[in-house]
Amino acid sequence: MTRITALAAMLATSVLVNPAAAETELTMYYPIAVGGKLTQVVDGIVADFQKQNPDIKVNAIYAGNYDDTRIKALSALNSGQPAQLAVMFSIDAYDLIEQDLIVPFEDVIEGEAEGNWLNSFYPALMANGKIEGKTWGVPFQRSTIVAYYNKDKFREAGLDPEKAPTSWDELIEMGKKLTKDGTSGLMIPSTGYPYWMFQALAIQNGKEVMSNDGTTTYFNDDSVVDTLKFWKSLSSEHGIMPEGTVEWGTLRQAFLEGKTAMMWHSTGNLTAVKNNAKFDFGVAKLPGKVRLGSPTGGGNFYLFKKSTDEEKQAALELIKFMTSPEQAAKWSIATGYMGVSPAAYETKELKEYTASFPPALVARDQLEHAVAEFSTFETARVRDGLNKAIQSALTGEKEPKAALDEAQKAAEKALKAYK
Numbered sequence: 001m002t003r004i005t006a007l008a009a010m011l012a013t014s015v016l017v018n019p020a021a022a023e024t025e026l027t028m029y030y031p032i033a034v035g036g037k038l039t040q041v042v043d044g045i046v047a048d049f050q051k052q053n054p055d056i057k058v059n060a061i062y063a064g065n066y067d068d069t070r071i072k073a074l075s076a077l078n079s080g081q082p083a084q085l086a087v088m089f090s091i092d093a094y095d096l097i098e099q100d101l102i103v104p105f106e107d108v109i110e111g112e113a114e115g116n117w118l119n120s121f122y123p124a125l126m127a128n129g130k131i132e133g134k135t136w137g138v139p140f141q142r143s144t145i146v147a148y149y150n151k152d153k154f155r156e157a158g159l160d161p162e163k164a165p166t167s168w169d170e171l172i173e174m175g176k177k178l179t180k181d182g183t184s185g186l187m188i189p190s191t192g193y194p195y196w197m198f199q200a201l202a203i204q205n206g207k208e209v210m211s212n213d214g215t216t217t218y219f220n221d222d223s224v225v226d227t228l229k230f231w232k233s234l235s236s237e238h239g240i241m242p243e244g245t246v247e248w249g250t251l252r253q254a255f256l257e258g259k260t261a262m263m264w265h266s267t268g269n270l271t272a273v274k275n276n277a278k279f280d281f282g283v284a285k286l287p288g289k290v291r292l293g294s295p296t297g298g299g300n301f302y303l304f305k306k307s308t309d310e311e312k313q314a315a316l317e318l319i320k321f322m323t324s325p326e327q328a329a330k331w332s333i334a335t336g337y338m339g340v341s342p343a344a345y346e347t348k349e350l351k352e353y354t355a356s357f358p359p360a361l362v363a364r365d366q367l368e369h370a371v372a373e374f375s376t377f378e379t380a381r382v383r384d385g386l387n388k389a390i391q392s393a394l395t396g397e398k399e400p401k402a403a404l405d406e407a408q409k410a411a412e413k414a415l416k417a418y419k
Contacts, residue, residue: 024314025057029073029086031141031299032062041334049321056314066092066299067380077101077306084307085315087299090128091375091383093136094214098377102302104134108312117320120341122364127372129300131214137300139340140323140331143266144294144363144370145200147287148273151280153178153261164262164284168204168230171287175240178261185240187260188231192248194390195383197264199295199374202227206290209386214376215418219386219408220401228393228400235394244395266297267363270336274357283359285366292369298337329353338363378414385410 028046032038039062046058063069066089073086088096096102105118121139129137151161157177165171175185188197195209202209207223210216218224234241255263256276264286273281286294301319303312321327325343329350332339339345345354345364354360376382389403398406 023055023057024310025059025082026085026311026315026318027059027061027076027081027083028315028318029061029063029069029076029083029088031064031066031069031087038335041331045322045327045331046318048327049318052321053314053317056317058318073304074099074101077304082307083304084311085301085303085319087141087301090137090139090142090296090298090300091373091379092302093129093131093300094375094377095379096302097131097136101305102136103305103312104136105138105303105316106134108303108316114316114320117323120343121323122340122342122367124296124367124370124372125338125340128296128375137302138319138323140299140301140319140328141268141335141337142296142298142300142340143268143337144296144366145197145264145286146267146270146294146362146366147262147264147284148255148269149262149282149284150255150258150260151282153183153258153279157261161280161282164282165287166285166292167287168289172234172238172240175234175262176238179240183258184242184260186234186262186264187241187246187251187254188234188264189248189251190231190245190391190394193297195374195386196295196297198227198231198386198390199371200264200286200293201231203293203295203371204286204288204291205230208371210374210376212372215415217376217382217386217408217411217415219389219411220404225401225404228390228404231390232394232400236396245391268298268335268337270359270363271334272336274336274359283362285362285369288369292366294366294370295373296367296370297373332360336360336363338367376411376415377418381414382411385414 030042042060046060063072070088070092073083076083109118118135125139125142129135147164149164154161159174165174178185199209202224205223205227207221209218209224235243251263251265252269254260285292303315323340325347328339328344329347333353339350344350385407389407392398393400393403
């Protein structure tokens with residue numbers, strides 16, 4: 001055997017023994033919409049994943065808010081561009097199933113370990129993703145609505161800074177004492193996601209706004225109408241909230257600038273408030289009337305159907321990594337979103353953080369009273385009708401009953417085919 005022949009044989013053997021790692025490339029669409037430096041946080045998690053999985057490359061595309069993310073991800077799929085997974089609204093599940101765009105996780109997971117992983121999340125956070133016995137979405141960027149309040153302003157008003165309102169009556173009573181010198185007692189956002197805040201109020205008033213099968217809404221139920229009347233009365237009758245609409249996108253800054261003593265907002269703003277508040281603040285569960293309650297909120301991971309088996313498995317590995325207790329703990333600390341599993345709160349990092357900063361536990365503890373976020377078939381259309389009804393009532397354009405009657409009629413028309 002010549003030296004050249006021997007070298008060729010040796011190289012061939014080397015290739016067989018050490019084959020080049022086949023790289024699987026993933027495109028993940030991700031919503032960046034709320035407070036905190038989320039892009040850097042997600043980039044860091046993805047970088048850690050790629051170090052442990054050098055055969056998987058992840059392209060994270062940050063696409064704006066949840067609606068923007070859905071539109072961009074689905075446009076990519078429809079135009080033949082690659083997309084294997086995304087974090088989108090937890091309430092998008094019905095529409096994604098109807099369009100045959102996603103697969104249930106049960107079709108991808110294998111073995112007892114992955115089955116245990118799928119069952120490891122808080123049940124309240126799984127409610128929007130479990131439909132007809134299968135799991136279509138896995139929680140990651142998840143929240144409940146919480147009440148932020150300025151303890152300094154509570155002290156100035158002669159209120160106990162460690163006691164936030166626990167009932168609607170207390171909310172009004174305290175709100176009146178806090179409304180002075182250009183400061184509103186309370187602001188509840190009515191742009192961006194008005195249906196979300198409205199659902200919280202309706203739950204507190206003892207009524208859900210939709211059925212659990214995505215086919216029925218109860219917008220003009222007497223209790224729901226009374227809920228909208230109450231929201232409007234906070235400004236028109238009690239004077240503790242500004243007239244008209246309150247902007248979702250600027251509310252956090254208004255709170256930080258002392259323009260309102262209390263605000264209702266996503267727990268996803270918690271770390272940003274913590275890092276920027278120049279005053280002593282508190283975080284509490286939302287108050288109630290008939291009961292306590294908040295809808296869950298935020299985004300779930302979805303697996304797109306138009307991908308290879310290898311890509312689905314790689315995407316599953318990424319999702320398992322990002323939702324692991326250690327990563328979920330880091331995510332919660334960095335952002336304010338909750339850890340999505342009980343195990344996340346048993347990690348050393350999150351135990352130490354919540355011991356030093358108890359407000360980080362409020363959203364999790366509120367899961368005891370939480371319900372699935374508003375979601376139906378034709379979610380975008382039905383939700384848009386409800387949003388318009390809420391805003392038209394708050395601005396005085398329509399009476400609450402007339403506005404909600406109109407939204408209910410439109411919803412029934414949109415959902416008729418699904419009953």
